[in-house]
Amino acid sequence: MLAQAGTAxxxxxxxxxxxxxxxxxxxxxxxxxxFADRLIFWQxxxxxxxxxxxxxxxxxxRENAALGRAPGDGETPIIQRRRRGLLEGLx
Numbered sequence: 001m002l003a004q005a006g007t008a009x010x011x012x013x014x015x016x017x018x019x020x021x022x023x024x025x026x027x028x029x030x031x032x033x034x035f036a037d038r039l040i041f042w043q044x045x046x047x048x049x050x051x052x053x054x055x056x057x058x059x060x061x062r063e064n065a066a067l068g069r070a071p072g073d074g075e076t077p078i079i080q081r082r083r084r085g086l087l088e089g090l091x
Contacts, residue, residue, distance in 0.1 A: 051079040 056077035064073055 051081070053077040053079050 060074050060077065061071055063069075064071055
């Protein structure tokens with residue numbers, strides 16, 4: 001069957017349809033938490049990855065450049081997070 005004049009097969013969707021699909025996809029990606037989840041997991045999870053100490057890293061890079069070493073030489077300084085106590089942050 002041939003397409004009618006002026007229309008193309010698979011014509012583009014309207015902006016309203018695109019907006020609604022985006023909203024639903026966002027909602028599915030970030031499901032709502034029920035009361036029990038909010039009660040048990042009331043604090044946000046820490047960001048993934050390792051926190052780099054920018055001041056000490058800049059100093060390490062300057063020292064490597066001054067001594068003619070490769071930028072990757074030496075240990076990369078990271079920020080060590082201290083462990084919180086069981087009741088710390090509740091009050």
